[in-house]
Structures are given as structure tokens and as C-alpha cells.
Amino acid sequence: MGNIALNRKRRNKEKYKRIFVLLFFFIVSNSILSQGNKKIENILADSLFNLSSKNILAGNFKKALEHVENSLEIYKNLEKASSIGNCLSKMGTIYYYQGNFTKALSLYDESITYFKKSSYKKGISFSNNNKGAIYYYLGNYPKALDHYKKALKLHEELGNKTQAAGTIKNIGGIYLELEDYKNAMSYFQIAKKTLEKSLDTKTLSQVLNGIGEIYTQQGDYKNAEINFKEGLQLAKKTTDKQTIIEVLIGLGKLYNLQEKYKESLMYYKQSLQISTEINSPIFTSISKVAIGGINYKQGKNKLAIKTCKEGLEIAKKIKVISVQKDAYENLYKITKGIHKNKSALDYYEHMILLEDSLNIKKTTDKILNMKFEKQLLLDSIAHVDKEKKIQIRHLEEVNEKEKQRNVFIGSVFLVLIIAVGLWNRLRYTNKSKAILQIEKDRSEHLLLNILPEEIAQELKEKGYVDxxxxxxxxxxxxxxxxxxxxxxxxxxxxxxxxxxxxxxxxxxxxxxxxxxxxxxxxxxxxxxxxxxxxxxxxxxxxxxxxxxxxxxxxxxxxxxxxxxxxxxxxxxxxxxxxxxxxxxxxxxxxxxxxxxxxxxxxxxxxxxxxxxxxxxxxxxxxxxxxxxxxxxxxxxxxxxxxxxxxxxxxxxxxx
Known part of the structure; x- marks a missing residue:
């Protein structure tokens, strides 16, 4: 009986051992298979992401969006935060090129959230740079500058000299819009020096385009033409059609100012053709309005009105105020010239309204630089502090005189005089404090009736309000x-x-x-x-x-x-x-x-x-x-x- 029991025990042991070995191999094989599937999924997601980039360059935004959305779903399943951020950023760029700025900003914000989860500073810098570009196009230069500076700081931390130069170029663009040509040229030259040592011909082309614009604004047409044409040669070496369009528009504007309408029209028509090919509503509207303006100068009023209206409708859809204003200005001049006074008046009213909207940024700049003078502080809260210091100093002087008098009078009256002096001082101080408190309360109440509490607090602390x-x-x-x-x-x-x-x-x-x-x-x-x-x-x-x-x-x-x-x-x-x-x-x-x-x-x-x-x-x-x-x-x-x-x-x- 003992041997039978022992044999049964051995058989059971062997049986459990076989089961354990089989289970081990099952788990290991599944793990290997799972890892293999994940690797395949990752390769597929990467391929779709790269396809979206190629479609963006070709101007096929619908296909680009489809590829990147499919790529995003795979990355989410793989839980790759940095790759998810890249997809969201790419989607933001697609919507940006199509003029949907609100959607683009939302996607860039979401991408930054995922980049921060994976500590991917390079991604954060690119998304901030792109947000700056959107605010730049919308004319919100303070906000654009804020995002550009965030991007620049990260580029410098990572040692990305070429990318940093690109952001420096963008900051130069803001100063150009603000007509601060000295600072604009300074930033462009810094960027140019770095980019000439790199292979980034696209960004260097954009810098030369910016320098050409400065010379154009300053009336130095010869140097403007040199920089524009050099920028165009570099842009054509790249596959980025957006950059080519920007330089073509710069050349069109340059020749238009010189009244060389044939050359100007040639460059604007080229920019319109490429804009239409890549479905870029921003540049399409700019090109059409500019062409309409030249048609008017050539006496082709009917064609000018038609082209300007086409550009205006596109600008309205993407809510680009500056282009709308230019279109209305052209239409006003044309209709006024052909004595359609009712239409001219309507166009003029639209133009003035949009000019007011564009002037908001100038108002903003003034407000941002506003510093309240000392007189404001004397008339409000700081006046209370100053009066209080005067009263305390006066009390100290009175006290000092009382002490000197006590010395001369003698020790007999010293205690009495000090007691009287202290009593008077206490009463005077309390009375002064009460008066000052009433004035302070009155001042604060008046301030809070005029301003929100947070704004009033900032004014009291800083003396001005951002x-x-x-x-x-x-x-x-x-x-x-x-x-x-x-x-x-x-x-x-x-x-x-x-x-x-x-x-x-x-x-x-x-x-x-x-x-x-x-x-x-x-x-x-x-x-x-x-x-x-x-x-x-x-x-x-x-x-x-x-x-x-x-x-x-x-x-x-x-x-x-x-x-x-x-x-x-x-x-x-x-x-x-x-x-x-x-x-x-x-x-x-x-x-x-x-x-x-x-x-x-x-x-x-x-x-x-x-x-x-x-x-x-x-x-x-x-x-x-x-x-x-x-x-x-x-x-x-x-x-x-x-x-x-x-x-x-x-x-x-x-x-």
C-alpha cells in the first residue's frame, strides 16, 4: 500500500510539472506575440503619420487629416504620449492652413498637454511656436510674442540653434508688423547668420522675405528686390509651397508700389495658382484682392470688382480682418470712380469699421505700455501713505522738542511733562489715524465703484494695470x-x-x-x-x-x-x-x-x-x-x- 501511494504521488508531481511547463510556454509565447503586434502597430502608425506630412506639402489636407487621425487612434492604443502629441500638433497645422484658427489653437493646446506628460520639450516648443503664428495672423501681437518667447526658451535649453533661429525670425516678423524696423532687422539678421550655416533653406528663405519687406517699407526697392529674389530661389529648392507663395506675394507688392503692374500681376497670379492648388484660403484671398487692386489701376473695373469680391468672401469665411479691409478699400475706390455712390458709401462704411477693429491692436500696445504717473498715486491710495508719514514725522519732532524742554525745566516737572506729552501724542496719533482711515476708506470705496476689485488691487500694488x-x-x-x-x-x-x-x-x-x-x-x-x-x-x-x-x-x-x-x-x-x-x-x-x-x-x-x-x-x-x-x-x-x-x-x- 505504501508503494502504491508513493507512485501515485510521483505521477501527480510529474503531471503538475508538465502543466506548469505548458502554462509557462503559453504565457511567454503570448507575450512575444503581443510585443510583435505592438511593434507592427507602431510601424503602421509611423507610416500613416509620415503620409500625412507628404499630403500636407501637396496641399491635400483632407487626405492628410484622414491619415493623421488613423495614426492618432493607434498611438492612443499604444499609450505613446509624445506620438499622440505629435498627431494633435499635425492636425492643428492642417486646420491652420485651412484657416480654422480656433480648432487649430485647441489642438495645439491639447498636444502640449501630452508633450508635458512625456517631458517632450521639443514638441512643446513647436506647438508654442505654431500658436504664436496663429495669433500673429490674427493680429494679436502681444499674445503671439508671448508664445514665441516660450518656444525660444525651450529651443535654447535643448541647444536647437536652427529651430531657435526660426523662432527669432518669427519675433522679427512681429516687430515688422508693428513697424519697428530697427528691431525687426536686428532679429532677422541674427536668424540669418545662424541659418546660413544650416541646411534649413525654407526658414532662411522666410528670413530673406522679411528683410525684403523691411526694405520695401523703407522705400529701398533695390535691396528689397535682391532679398526677395534670393529668397525665391531658396524657396523653390524646398517642397514647401507656402514659403514660395509668401515670397511671390512680397515681390508682387514690391512691383505694385513701383507701378510696374505687369511684373506685379505676374507674381500675384503665380501665388494665386499655387494657393489654389494647395487649397490655402489665406493666401488665395490675399492674392485675389491684390490682383483686383491692380486690375482697377489698369482700368479693368468690372474684372477688378469681381476679383475683389471673390477674395472678400474667402476672407470673411476665415475671418481675416486685414484682407477684408483691403478688399473693401479697393471696392470703395472702384465704385466711387465709376460714380456708384450708394455702393461706394456702403463699402466705405465697412472699410472704416474694419479699420477700427485693426486699430484695436494699436490701442492694446498703448495700454500695455501705459504707466500711471506719480500724480495718480497722490490723488488716490498712495496719498494716504504719504500723509501718514508726514504726521508721524511731525509727532516725532514734537516729541523731540518736548524732551528738550523737559531738560531745561528740570527734573521736578519731567515726569509730569512726559506724561502730558505722551497723552497728547497718543490722542493726536489716534485722531490722525482715524482721519487717515476715513480718507483711505473713502478712496478705496471710490476706486471699487470705478474698477473691478482685482483691477483696483493691481493698481494699488503696481501703480499701473496691464x-x-x-x-x-x-x-x-x-x-x-x-x-x-x-x-x-x-x-x-x-x-x-x-x-x-x-x-x-x-x-x-x-x-x-x-x-x-x-x-x-x-x-x-x-x-x-x-x-x-x-x-x-x-x-x-x-x-x-x-x-x-x-x-x-x-x-x-x-x-x-x-x-x-x-x-x-x-x-x-x-x-x-x-x-x-x-x-x-x-x-x-x-x-x-x-x-x-x-x-x-x-x-x-x-x-x-x-x-x-x-x-x-x-x-x-x-x-x-x-x-x-x-x-x-x-x-x-x-x-x-x-x-x-x-x-x-x-x-x-x-x-
Missing amino acids: AQDFDKATILFTDFKSFTETASKLTPQELVEEINVCFKAFDNIMETYSIEKIKTIGDAYMAAGGLPKPSINSVKKTIIAALEMQAFTVKRKLENDAQGKPAFEMRVGIHAGPIVAGIVGVKKFQYDVWGDTVNTASRMESNGEVGKVNISQDVYELIKEDKEFSFEYRGKIKAKGKGALEMYFVSKTQL
Whole structure:
């Protein structure tokens, strides 16, 4: 029995051993197979990514996007953060070339998140550089410069001299746009020196193009032509058609200024042909508007109008204001010359409106460089500190005199005089402090009535306030209908009281929903949501506030009607988008906002209806999924200076 049991035990042991060996080989083989599959998937993803790059150079953006999206899915499965970041950055570039700047910026931001996860500084630098390029095209030079400097810092840390030179070139481009030719030339020459030692003919071509532009602006046409033509030769050696287009446009502009229209037209037509081939709406619109301008100078008015309008429509779609302004200017000159005064006036109004939008960047530059002088500080918070120091110094002098007097009078009266002196000093100090505190409180209260709390705090700490860019703020405008007619039925005192009742109610609503009142202009009321502190709910809060403002106005009218008093009816308009905010003035300063978003919000109000809240397409897109609101589509409505805009009435959903 013992042997039988022993044999059974041995057989079981052998059996378990075989099972273990088989299991081991199964696990190992699966691991090897899995590693092999991952390697194959990685090779496939790399191939798709490279194909997307080739399609971008060929201008086939649809195919390029398809390849890079497929590549992205594989990299996500492989959990390769840096490769995911590269795909997102590539997608951003595709959307950038197609003029979809908002989508491109979003993708570059997302790519930076993945690059940071993998500590891939090179990727972070490239995405920042590309973001700078977008803000450059949009005319937001302070923001472009900020991103370029971030990219440059990373390039220098990594020792990437060629890439650093490319970013230095971009910074030079900003100074060129700001017409600071001295600094622009300085940056371009630094970049040129580095690039001449490298194989990066594309970036060197762009630098020579920038130098040519400086000479063009300065009227040195000979040196401009030398640099442009050298840049064109280098650009043609590359496969990057974007660079070729940029130099061709530079040459077209140069010959146009010299009234050599035949040569200018030749280069612009070449740039248009390549722009069309690679489906680049930015350069297509620039080329068409420029060609239209030359056609006008050659007396071909009909062709000039047609070409300028084609360029204008493309520029509108991609929201490039500078090209739109040039198109309207050409159309104004043409129609004025052929005595179509009504059309000319319409084009002129559009041109002026866009010029105002372009001048915002100049206003921004002034605000960014604004430094409040010492007089401002004396008139506000610092005045309190100065007075306090004077009072303390005065008390110290009094105390010193008292001590000297005590010495002469004698030791008998010393204790008494010191006691009296200390008592007087304490009482005087307390009285001074009380007076100073009252003045300080009054000053602070006045400042907070004028400025937002954060802005007032910055002003007190620094003596000036930096302007701020907001990617998304919600602007609200109200206006009373038939104000002049209603006001004529009231005495001046009654009119002021009625407006005051309404505006006080509006102020309380703004405070309830943390919306910043900007200003009142006559019977108009302007406010902004999402600043100075950005908020994800600012759009929704602004709409709710607008509905409550309308509800108050309707209720107020019913009350006045019952008493036989005149009452106001109101329109409200809302639009959301990018703005610049800052302080204007030195003594009677004011917190204000600028940007095309403000103009559009004003158009929403003027095209609204009494008792309703009119919103833009952009606002609708941001809140259309919110079940708390109902919407009434109004179609496309022509707005002064803006063309046909899609509008909606918004209201609270009835439960």
C-alpha cells in the first residue's frame, strides 16, 4: 500500500510539472506575440503619420487629416504620449492652413498637454511656436510674442540653434508688423547668420522675405528686390509651397508700389495658382484682392470688382480682418470712380469699421505700455501713505522738542511733562489715524465703484494695470426703444429718476450673477461676463441676467401704465468672443473693453426686439445643449457693417 501511494504521488508531481511547463510556454509565447503586434502597430502608425506630412506639402489636407487621425487612434492604443502629441500638433497645422484658427489653437493646446506628460520639450516648443503664428495672423501681437518667447526658451535649453533661429525670425516678423524696423532687422539678421550655416533653406528663405519687406517699407526697392529674389530661389529648392507663395506675394507688392503692374500681376497670379492648388484660403484671398487692386489701376473695373469680391468672401469665411479691409478699400475706390455712390458709401462704411477693429491692436500696445504717473498715486491710495508719514514725522519732532524742554525745566516737572506729552501724542496719533482711515476708506470705496476689485488691487500694488486678453468674454448691450419720444413726456428730474430706477435694478442683477458692469452711455447699458475672472458659466449667467433685466423692464412698464406714467421698453443683445480689457485714462480712469466682439454685441442689440433677448450664432453654439433655455431661430439678418448674421431669440424653457 505504501508503494502504491508513493507512485501515485510521483505521477501527480510529474503531471503538475508538465502543466506548469505548458502554462509557462503559453504565457511567454503570448507575450512575444503581443510585443510583435505592438511593434507592427507602431510601424503602421509611423507610416500613416509620415503620409500625412507628404499630403500636407501637396496641399491635400483632407487626405492628410484622414491619415493623421488613423495614426492618432493607434498611438492612443499604444499609450505613446509624445506620438499622440505629435498627431494633435499635425492636425492643428492642417486646420491652420485651412484657416480654422480656433480648432487649430485647441489642438495645439491639447498636444502640449501630452508633450508635458512625456517631458517632450521639443514638441512643446513647436506647438508654442505654431500658436504664436496663429495669433500673429490674427493680429494679436502681444499674445503671439508671448508664445514665441516660450518656444525660444525651450529651443535654447535643448541647444536647437536652427529651430531657435526660426523662432527669432518669427519675433522679427512681429516687430515688422508693428513697424519697428530697427528691431525687426536686428532679429532677422541674427536668424540669418545662424541659418546660413544650416541646411534649413525654407526658414532662411522666410528670413530673406522679411528683410525684403523691411526694405520695401523703407522705400529701398533695390535691396528689397535682391532679398526677395534670393529668397525665391531658396524657396523653390524646398517642397514647401507656402514659403514660395509668401515670397511671390512680397515681390508682387514690391512691383505694385513701383507701378510696374505687369511684373506685379505676374507674381500675384503665380501665388494665386499655387494657393489654389494647395487649397490655402489665406493666401488665395490675399492674392485675389491684390490682383483686383491692380486690375482697377489698369482700368479693368468690372474684372477688378469681381476679383475683389471673390477674395472678400474667402476672407470673411476665415475671418481675416486685414484682407477684408483691403478688399473693401479697393471696392470703395472702384465704385466711387465709376460714380456708384450708394455702393461706394456702403463699402466705405465697412472699410472704416474694419479699420477700427485693426486699430484695436494699436490701442492694446498703448495700454500695455501705459504707466500711471506719480500724480495718480497722490490723488488716490498712495496719498494716504504719504500723509501718514508726514504726521508721524511731525509727532516725532514734537516729541523731540518736548524732551528738550523737559531738560531745561528740570527734573521736578519731567515726569509730569512726559506724561502730558505722551497723552497728547497718543490722542493726536489716534485722531490722525482715524482721519487717515476715513480718507483711505473713502478712496478705496471710490476706486471699487470705478474698477473691478482685482483691477483696483493691481493698481494699488503696481501703480499701473496691464491690459488683458480674454479668449472668450460675453458682452451684453441694452437700449431703450424710442427713448427720445418717451423722454419728451417727462420732466428732466422724472427722466433721471426713471433711468436711475432701471439702472439700479440692472446693477443689482449684475452683482447677483458676478457680471462686470462696463459703462452706461445715455440710455444704453453695457456689461461683460467672464472678466476680470474668466468663468465657465459666464455665458449662461449673462443670458439669465439679460432675461431678468427684460422681466424687470416689462414689470416696470406695467406699473407705470397703471399710474398713467410714460415707461421704457428695452432691447437686449448678447455676443461672445475674444476681447482686450484694460484701463483708459490717468486721473478719471475707466475700465473698458475693445474688440470686434463688442461691435457684434452692439449689432445684436440694435437688431433685436422689445422684450426679447437677441443672441448671436456663436452664443447659441455655446448653450444650445442647455435644457434650461429655448431658442427661436430668426435666420440671417443684415447688420450694419457686419453683413448678414444668424440670430436667435432666447428664453427660459417653460416647465
